[in-house]
Amino acid sequence: MKRRIHDRVVHSDRPSHHRRRMGGRLLTLAALATITVLVLSACGPEVSKPYSTTSPASPTADDIQSLYKLVFWLALVVFVGVQFAIVYTALRFRRTKHSATRPPQVHGNKRLEIMWTIIPAVVLLAILIPTITTLYEHDAAAEEGDLVVDVYGKQWWWEVQYREDQTQDGQNLGVVSANEIHLPVGKEAIINLHTNNVIHSFWVPRLSGKMDLIPGHVNKLSITPTESGEYFGECAEFCGTQHAWMRFKIIVEPQDQFYTWINAERTGNPAILSADDPVPAGFERAPQALGVCLSCHTVTGVGQPGRNGIEAEANYGPNLTNLSCRDTIAAGMLVNNRENLETWIDDPGAVKPGNHMATVITPGYIREQLGDEEFNALIDYLMGLEPAGGCDAAASGATPAASPASSPAALPEGTPAPGT
Numbered sequence: 001m002k003r004r005i006h007d008r009v010v011h012s013d014r015p016s017h018h019r020r021r022m023g024g025r026l027l028t029l030a031a032l033a034t035i036t037v038l039v040l041s042a043c044g045p046e047v048s049k050p051y052s053t054t055s056p057a058s059p060t061a062d063d064i065q066s067l068y069k070l071v072f073w074l075a076l077v078v079f080v081g082v083q084f085a086i087v088y089t090a091l092r093f094r095r096t097k098h099s100a101t102r103p104p105q106v107h108g109n110k111r112l113e114i115m116w117t118i119i120p121a122v123v124l125l126a127i128l129i130p131t132i133t134t135l136y137e138h139d140a141a142a143e144e145g146d147l148v149v150d151v152y153g154k155q156w157w158w159e160v161q162y163r164e165d166q167t168q169d170g171q172n173l174g175v176v177s178a179n180e181i182h183l184p185v186g187k188e189a190i191i192n193l194h195t196n197n198v199i200h201s202f203w204v205p206r207l208s209g210k211m212d213l214i215p216g217h218v219n220k221l222s223i224t225p226t227e228s229g230e231y232f233g234e235c236a237e238f239c240g241t242q243h244a245w246m247r248f249k250i251i252v253e254p255q256d257q258f259y260t261w262i263n264a265e266r267t268g269n270p271a272i273l274s275a276d277d278p279v280p281a282g283f284e285r286a287p288q289a290l291g292v293c294l295s296c297h298t299v300t301g302v303g304q305p306g307r308n309g310i311e312a313e314a315n316y317g318p319n320l321t322n323l324s325c326r327d328t329i330a331a332g333m334l335v336n337n338r339e340n341l342e343t344w345i346d347d348p349g350a351v352k353p354g355n356h357m358a359t360v361i362t363p364g365y366i367r368e369q370l371g372d373e374e375f376n377a378l379i380d381y382l383m384g385l386e387p388a389g390g391c392d393a394a395a396s397g398a399t400p401a402a403s404p405a406s407s408p409a410a411l412p413e414g415t416p417a418p419g420t
């Protein structure tokens, strides 16, 4: 009796156990399929993925893409070959009921040893030779170009200085900006990478490979963007607390738009700080509170040109000329609008902990010092830092004052080129 019950239990348990195992397998398969789809969907060439390396937009990025494809196809051939050999060997030489003796042992087989040393060596050489050639070609290309741009890695933002322009007889463009790098389409820009603090890495996946910024050494990168558009970049070397928020953007535009932008930056935002002096034509009165900002920041046309580049300590802030035309503030962290600017200036440490501005501006400090009215006036002024006719009008040349330029305008008499 006891035994029959036991039998029945075991018997009835079998199908459900089997069903559970089947269900488990199906679940695993479904999970694997989902993961595969998700992983593969990340490989698409759509431009909506701004940090994708699979949609190159410069010859340099094209070269890198070709190397990637070479490695991919070689790896695929090796993978398929090895899998085939494993499956074939397992089936062909599996132990059967009739195999009484051990199969012949191949340990120390000279022919096999030579074969599986030479094949990987050939594969590695096939990758090494084009890789080294490409590296040297890119290095050589970075020696000379149409436009020199000095980029300084700061903690945690990028200073950008526009230098010699060979298409304009080597004239120094003399513009200093931050985080948003404008480049003319089809022209070769030589990006000189500097830092006076820690090591950073400059990376715009769609335009170029990574290049480190090393204190005491200038690295060069050649970028010739072939299509207008916006290309997103980031710092690719851990450089402190806010490394993840050290983003930037390269804005590639037709040459006339580029020079219109350069001219707007050169003109800056003429304003006087003194409360008593009369305001000359073409100038505006800046709120006196701006004076505090100007101890670290520069606004071209207001006060003295600030220190920048390698001479500036790491904590001197971004150049704010035409700030209103930038898409983001705090190096890609916040969308540039009134509300965010207010939040940022009110308590920079809460927005981006560890940043240098937060060591000077404690929570609510500026608002407390100025009172609500003056604080709002300061924000209004900063939000109004834009070229005559506005940012969009200047870019499209919609106003006569900002008609698209084919070359940079002469600097006003007596003004030193910014950034020299």
Ligand code: CUA
Pocket (backbone or CB within 6 Å): 153, 154, 156, 199, 200, 201, 235, 236, 237, 238, 239, 240, 243, 244, 246
């Ligand atoms: Cu700069 Cu990471």
